[in-house]
Amino acid sequence: MDTLGVIEVLVRVLWIAGAVCFVLGLVRMNSPATARNGNLLSAGGMAVAIGATVVLILARQALGDGFSAVGWIIIVLGVALGGGLGLYTARSVKMTAMPQLVSLFNAVGGGAAALIAIEDYLNLAGANAAVPLSTNVFIVLDIIIGSITFTGSLIASGKLQGMIPGKPIMVPGGQLVTLALAAVTVIAAVILFVTGTPNVALMLVILAAALIFGVTMTLPIGGADMPVVISLLNSFTGTAVAMAGFVIDNPVLIIAGALVGASGAILTKLMADAMNRSVINIMIGGFGGGEGTVGAVAGAGGSVRDVSVDDAAIQLAYAERVIVVPGYGLAVAQAQHGVRELAELLEARGVDVKYAIHPVAGRMPGHMNVLLAEANVPYPQLKEMDDINPEFPRADVALVIGANDVTNPAARRPGSPVSGMPILDVDHAKNVIVMKRSMGRGYAGIDNELYTLPQTGMLFRDAKEGLSELVAAVKAL
Amino acid sequence: MIPQDVLDLLNNLTIFTLAILVGFAVISKVPATLHTPLMSGANSIHGIVLVGAMLIAAEVDDPIGYLLAFVAVAFATMNVVGGYVVTDRMLQMFRKKPAARKPAEADAEAQA
Numbered sequence: 001m002d003t004l005g006v007i008e009v010l011v012r013v014l015w016i017a018g019a020v021c022f023v024l025g026l027v028r029m030n031s032p033a034t035a036r037n038g039n040l041l042s043a044g045g046m047a048v049a050i051g052a053t054v055v056l057i058l059a060r061q062a063l064g065d066g067f068s069a070v071g072w073i074i075i076v077l078g079v080a081l082g083g084g085l086g087l088y089t090a091r092s093v094k095m096t097a098m099p100q101l102v103s104l105f106n107a108v109g110g111g112a113a114a115l116i117a118i119e120d121y122l123n124l125a126g127a128n129a130a131v132p133l134s135t136n137v138f139i140v141l142d143i144i145i146g147s148i149t150f151t152g153s154l155i156a157s158g159k160l161q162g163m164i165p166g167k168p169i170m171v172p173g174g175q176l177v178t179l180a181l182a183a184v185t186v187i188a189a190v191i192l193f194v195t196g197t198p199n200v201a202l203m204l205v206i207l208a209a210a211l212i213f214g215v216t217m218t219l220p221i222g223g224a225d226m227p228v229v230i231s232l233l234n235s236f237t238g239t240a241v242a243m244a245g246f247v248i249d250n251p252v253l254i255i256a257g258a259l260v261g262a263s264g265a266i267l268t269k270l271m272a273d274a275m276n277r278s279v280i281n282i283m284i285g286g287f288g289g290g291e292g293t294v295g296a297v298a299g300a301g302g303s304v305r306d307v308s309v310d311d312a313a314i315q316l317a318y319a320e321r322v323i324v325v326p327g328y329g330l331a332v333a334q335a336q337h338g339v340r341e342l343a344e345l346l347e348a349r350g351v352d353v354k355y356a357i358h359p360v361a362g363r364m365p366g367h368m369n370v371l372l373a374e375a376n377v378p379y380p381q382l383k384e385m386d387d388i389n390p391e392f393p394r395a396d397v398a399l400v401i402g403a404n405d406v407t408n409p410a411a412r413r414p415g416s417p418v419s420g421m422p423i424l425d426v427d428h429a430k431n432v433i434v435m436k437r438s439m440g441r442g443y444a445g446i447d448n449e450l451y452t453l454p455q456t457g458m459l460f461r462d463a464k465e466g467l468s469e470l471v472a473a474v475k476a477l
Numbered sequence: 478m479i480p481q482d483v484l485d486l487l488n489n490l491t492i493f494t495l496a497i498l499v500g501f502a503v504i505s506k507v508p509a510t511l512h513t514p515l516m517s518g519a520n521s522i523h524g525i526v527l528v529g530a531m532l533i534a535a536e537v538d539d540p541i542g543y544l545l546a547f548v549a550v551a552f553a554t555m556n557v558v559g560g561y562v563v564t565d566r567m568l569q570m571f572r573k574k575p576a577a578r579k580p581a582e583a584d585a586e587a588q589a
Contacts, residue, residue, distance in 0.1 A: 015528075019496075022522050026503045029515050036568035039518050043561040046525065050557075053528045057535040071535040074543055078534070078550025085551075086559030093563065095570075102517050105524075105559050108552035112526045115549035119533050119542055134486045234516055241523045242496075246489055248529050254489055255496040256525040262500025263519045267512060359509055366512030373570040380573060384509045 007059040014052035015252035021045020022256055026263070032379050049252055082108075095374040096331050099364040100160035103230055106237050107153035113240035113257075114146025118207065120247050125198035133193060135247065140189045142243035143203065144210045149236040151214030156229055159218075160363055166223035168285050174216055175284070181213040220285030224328070224405070224443035226363045228271040228282045235264025267365050274359035274385075276411075276420040304439070307457025309466075312433050313473030315457075316342075319396035319431075321352045323388065325424055326368050327361050329402015329436060330463050336375035338467030339401060343377070345474050354381050356388040356398075356424050358406040389425045398429035400450075402463050404442030409449050417444045432456040435466045514567045521560025527553035 001009075021041050028038025061067045086105070093101045117139045124131050124139075131139075158164040171177070188206045192199060221229050238260025245253030272279045307315075316322055324339060343353040355377065361368045369382055383391075392398060400407055407426040411418040426432055427450050434451060438460060441447060450456055459466055479487075507515050530553045534546035 018525075022525075023499055023503065025518070026500075026515075026522075029511055029518060030503075030506045030508070032508075032511060032568075032571040033573070035511055035514060035571065036565065039514070039521075039561065039564045039568055042518060042522060043565075046521070046557060046561070049525060049528055050531070053531050057531065061535070065536075068535055068538075070543060071537065071546075074534045074537070074547045075531055075550055078530070078547050079554045082551035082554030082556075083558045086555035086557070087562060090559040090562035090566065095567075098513065098517075098563070098567070101559070101563060102513075102520055105517075105520050105556050105563075109520065109523045109526060109556040112530055112549045112552035112556065113523075115545050115552070116526065116529045116533055119537065119545045119549070122541065122545075132482060134482070231516065234520060238519070238523050241526045241529075242493055244526055244529050246486075246493075248532060249485065249489070250529060250532070251489070251492050253525055253529050254493050256522050258493050258496035259500040259503075260519045260523045262497045263504040263515065266501060266504045267516060270509075270512075357509065359512075364513055365516055366509055366514070369510045370513045370567050370570070373567070373572070376570075376572065378574055379510055379571050382510055 002063075004059055004063040007056065011052045011056040012251070015049050015250075018045040018049030018052070019252050019255040021048070022259060026259065094334075095336075095371055096334050097161070098370060099226065099230060099362075099367060100157040102364065103153045103157035103160060103233070106230070106234055107150050107157065110146045110149030110153060110233075110237040110240050112146075113237065113244040114143050114150060114207075116244045117142035117146065117247050118203070121198065121203050122200065125200050128198065130196045131198055133196065136193055136196065138243050138246035140192060140203075140206060142240055142247055143207055144185060144189070145236050145243060146240035147207055147210035148214040148217065149233050149240055151211050152218045152229075152236075153233045155215055155218040156226065156233060159223065160226060164219075168222040169219040170285075171216070171219070174220060178213060178216045181209045181216065185209045185213065217283065221282065222285070222443060223363065224360070225275075225282045225285075227360050227365050227367070228268055228275070228279065230364050231264050231267035231271055232279065232283070233264075235261050235268055238262070238264055271360055271365055274422060276422065304451050304458050305454075305456065307433060307459055309459065309469045309473050312457065312459055313470055313477060315397050315431055315433065316346055316351070316399065316470070317349055317474050317477050319346075319351055321354075321391070321395045322346060322397045322399060323354050323356050323392065323395045323429065325356045325358075325398060325400040325403050325407060325426055326372065327358075327401065327403025327406065328363065331362055331367065331371055331402075333402065333463035335401065335463035335467050336371040338464055338471065340372070340375040340377050342467055342471050342474065345471060354383050354388065354391070356385070356392075356426075357382050358385055358403070358424055361403060361406060385422060385424060392425040392428040395429040397431045397433060398426045400426055400432065400434045400436075401467070402436060404436070404448055405444045407448065407450050408442070408444075408446070410446065417446055426450060427453055430455060433459055435459045435461055435463060437462055510571075514564055514571075517560060517564040517567060521557060521564055524553055524557030524560055527557055529553075
């Protein structure tokens with residue numbers, strides 16, 4: 001074996017080492033205590049894999065292909081631009097804007113995977129040789145999945161950022177357009193597979209159809225379904241990267257892509273289960289009316305009782321056990337620091353405070369946990385649904401902040417849009433205080449029966465201002 | 478005899494299948510508390526596509542190729558760098574006990 005051969009082997013060994021770091025890093029994500037370490041390990045593996053690739057390219061050029069100045073200029077400029085943008089956005093983003101940023105990073109990952117396949121296909125077309133079926137299949141899959149992820153994640157990110165309305169956007173005949181695009185893509189792909197000759201025009205048709213498909217697929221999906229969509233798109237990107245690995249015959253891309261594809265698939269399933277809806281049903285979209293589209297309908301279906309800030313403060317301050325139920329309203333109002341301040345005041349008075357986290361509260365899996373962690377809430381206080389539900393009957397006060405459908409007892413009966421959805425048993429608490437801006441309906445577009453229960457008091461406030469009033473009132477006691 | 482290209486394909490499919498199984502086994506144990514960092518961390522891992530983008534960039538020799546490779550490298554690097562940095566920012570916030578820090582400091586961090 002010549003020198004280049006030895007280097008090629010060593011680089012592949014280092015790629016395996018990188019893949020091992022990814023797996024071990026993910027294993028360490030199993031506990032908050034080791035998770036940060038795990039992420040650093042994963043980043044280390046990435047650095048090793050990329051460093052090895054630099055060595056490989058240098059060796060190939062020095063010992064064979066000849067130096068390609070343009071290639072290096074492209075790499076250096078690309079890394080500088082992408083790295084700068086990534087670093088800047090990642091460091092400057094507010095924690096409440098996390099879901100859209102993760103979605104944006106997902107988009108560019110999928111886009112890069114698609115570009116690799118496109119470039120590879122153009123090369124094959126330039127050589128004008130017959131393309132083997134296996135190469136063809138992976139190139140086409142990579143282009144399709146990568147492009148759908150690219151535009152789909154951009155739309156999801158835009159919706160989360162508020163640049164595109166979060167409510168389901170239904171275009172007349174939109175489902176037909178989506179179906180037609182899918183049909184065009186499949187037909188073009190089959191023609192490419194059967195003929196086996198490179199056909200750039202058909203490849204561009206597939207590319208365009210997949211890009212538009214990503215848009216039409218994501219537009220009709222409403223805000224509260226975003227945890228499912230983001231997980232699914234994350235899974236797609238992983239798969240696209242694995243396909244890119246098949247295209248350029250690179251095992252580390254296949255391994256890393258498959259890992260991410262699997263993790264995204266699991267999260268998607270968990271999120272869909274937490275809403276008791278199928279992934280298909282969610283992706284078809286159009287569910288509910290989107291938050292706030294139905295105006296204030298005070299008293300609909302029963303009478304509600306207002307509670308004053310002072311009364312609420314007294315209930316909380318003299319309780320033994322309080323369970324806080326945060327929802328997306330907390331994130332919108334950026335009230336996570338306020339809730340921690342209130343909880344600390346209550347704990348100083350000897351109240352036991354816990355947080356009940358519904359799996360789909362917020363806009364991405366685990367969204368509430370990150371927000372509360374940012375506000376310095378210790379993670380052992382954050383309880384998952386199954387752990388906290390048995391504790392509601394013993395709770396003196398359940399404080400619901402900006403959460404709606406996940407607390408609706410109607411979910412336990414058939415015949416409602418939320419039927420069968422696992423909910424937090426807030427109605428079992430002795431007293432319930434609901435802090436929300438108005439009687440506006442939640443995502444499912446139905447009235448929340450919790451609000452008309454005798455033990456429920458409504459505190460009509462924005463979460464941030466309501467919490468600061470509560471803090472002041474508790475301090476004054 | 479199995480032709481070499483079919484053998485390569487089978488090898489790649491083996492790796493792919495096993496990696497998916499490893500992914501399922503590892504991820505299904507992650508607690509809901511860490512779902513956001515998990516997703517964000519997984520997000521950074523698929524930034525490995527940068528390796529592919531670099532290999533392509535080193536070999537392109539026409540203007541369209543230059544453009545595609547440049548965008549691919551930039552996209553992939555943004556994915557890698559942004560992904561890991563943002564995941565680290567999230568994870569450093571997870572604490573077992575409330576750290577003693579002044580509210581002003583927390584607010585400043587929230588503004589940053």
